[in-house]
Amino acid sequence: MTNPRTDHTEWDEHCERRDLARLLPPPPHPEPSPSQLAARRDFLLDEFARPRPFSGLTTRWRSLVVVAAVATAAAVTAMTLAPDSSTAEDPAPPATAASVELLDRIARVAYTQPQPSAQDGQYTYIRTVGHSTALAESADGSMRRSTTTTNTERWTAVNGTRPGLQRRDGGEQPLPAPDPASLTAPTYRMLAGLPSDPEALAKVIYADAERNHGAGSGSTTGPDQEAFVTIGDLLCNTVAPPAVSAALYHVASRIPGVTTVQDAVDAVGRHGVAVARVHDGTRFEWIFDQRTMRLLGRRTVLVKDGPWGRAGEEVDSVAVVAQGIVGAPGEGVATETAESSH
16 A cells, blocks of 8 residues: 655655656566476466355445345345455556546646635535446345436535535435534535645545554455545535645545546446546446546446446446535536537
8 A cells, every 4th residue: 555645755756766667677587497387387277277166245335235135024134245355455556657647637627617605604516316236135045136326416514514405316304414524524614624735635535544444444445445435425425625626636646556447438428538446346437528627427337247247337326417506405506518528
């Protein structure tokens, strides 16, 4: 894991050493003898042929749940998927050059956006359209995969001192005021108080990720993946000052394992380019309009076959269709209609 640095010079020197190292030839190693090569080949062939225990039900993003529906029971029980200790991942490589360049472009665009005129008596407004996947156990023990589409509107007090409101598929429910506001329960004022310097902001995000998903926490997510998910949540679920949004993108460019996907589609069918990270058999994507660099939404896609589906299939997807500052719960803003680049 790459810990965040707080000194610009130290970070720049680290990046320069890393980039220069890539230009050097690999260190010399003695060539194995023919007998050693044959032994290694036989070992690999034996490993490929050896039966593997089923290990598809591993921990998913934010502890995806299996819904166990038994015919004789009226209640539905949700259970967290058990982690598989046999699937420990190797340390991720540094973010790719393409992802760093893309995130830098996105950050520069985000920084130039108008500063919201957010007053303490106002509310942030987010409207999303999304779909998610669930697994249900039938009476005969087989697993049934289903997809649910959800339309959501959410209002949160700018300063977090008053309750908010959520509308989902025609129903309404009040939302308690965050107490206190945090990275997982943010308000506009809380976000405005975050550092706009990427080094300092990385320290804040990683401190939270280490506390909840670091060594000794029992979590299989890990700080790097948790930092990526946290930033994605903040970008898709909140309204933040432009300087903070730009800093979040810069922090993301330093997370190991970050890559790009050239063509990704959000929940309402808009095509774009994605910043992505693979964890535990699933690719987590943030999708951007290729022309405007505006965030369209996010999705998770399987990269290997398993009980949730086949490689290439979506597990969930959320499109951000409107966001802004409004005067009161129930008020909205114009739906955004970014043109597809495809």
